[in-house]
Amino acid sequence: MARFLMVTATSGTNRELADVFATTATEKGHEAEVIDLAEMDLPMFTMARSKDPESAPDISDFVTSMSEADAWVIVAPEYNGSVPPTLNNAIAWMSTAMDWQDFRSLCTGKPVGLATHSGGGGAHVIMAMRQQFSFIGADVIGRACMSGRNKEANPEAIEAMIDNLAR
Numbered sequence: 001m002a003r004f005l006m007v008t009a010t011s012g013t014n015r016e017l018a019d020v021f022a023t024t025a026t027e028k029g030h031e032a033e034v035i036d037l038a039e040m041d042l043p044m045f046t047m048a049r050s051k052d053p054e055s056a057p058d059i060s061d062f063v064t065s066m067s068e069a070d071a072w073v074i075v076a077p078e079y080n081g082s083v084p085p086t087l088n089n090a091i092a093w094m095s096t097a098m099d100w101q102d103f104r105s106l107c108t109g110k111p112v113g114l115a116t117h118s119g120g121g122g123a124h125v126i127m128a129m130r131q132q133f134s135f136i137g138a139d140v141i142g143r144a145c146m147s148g149r150n151k152e153a154n155p156e157a158i159e160a161m162i163d164n165l166a167r
C-alpha cells in the first residue's frame with residue numbers, strides 16, 4: 001500500500017484527471033489525496049515576499065503532504081508550451097520554505113508520474129515537467145498520461161502508472 005499525492009495545477013479538466021488518478025489508486029488499495037494549486041491561490045513568489053513573514057503564505061500543510069507521500073502525480077495543462085504559473089509558483093514557494101538541503105532530501109528519489117489535459121497533445125508541458133522534476137531530484141517515470149480536446153486519457157496508462165509508482 002502506497003500513499004499517493006496528486007497535485008493539480010488547475011481546477012478544470014486537469015482536476016478531473018487528478019481525481020481519476022486518485023480513484024484508480026484507491027481502487028487498487030492505496031491512499032490518495034488531491035491538492036489543487038489553483039484553489040490554494042498562493043501569491044506570486046518574489047524574493048521580497050519570501051523574506052517578509054507578513055506576506056509569505058503558510059504552506060506548511062502543503063509541505064507536509066508532499067513530504068509524507070510515497071509518490072506524486074503532477075497533473076497540469078500546457079500553457080504556452082510550458083507549465084502553468086500555479087505549478088512553478090508552488091515549487092518556488094516550497095523550495096524556499098525550508099533550507100535547500102531539506103528541500104533536496106524531500107524531493108530526492110521521490111517517484112513522480114506526469115499527466116496533462118491540454119488544448120493540444122500536451123507533449124511540451126510533459127517535457128517541461130520532466131525536466132523540472134528531474135532537476136529537483138525526483139525519479140520521474142518514463143510513462144506519462146497525455147490527453148486533450150481530441151484524445152481521452154487512457155485508463156490502461158493510468159493503471160500502469162499507479163502500479164509503477166507504487167513499486
Ligand SMILES: Cc1cc2nc3c(=O)[nH]c(=O)nc-3n(C[C@H](O)[C@H](O)[C@H](O)COP(=O)(O)O)c2cc1C
Binds near residue numbers: 014117118120
Ligand atoms: C494561458 C493559456 C495558454 C495555453 N497554452 C496552451 C499551449 O501552449 N498548448 C496547448 O495544448 N494548450 C494550451 N492552452 C489550453 C489549455 O492547456 C487547456 O485549455 C487545458 O485543458 C486547460 O486545463 P483546465 O481545464 O484544467 O483549466 C492554454 C490555455 C491558457 C489559458
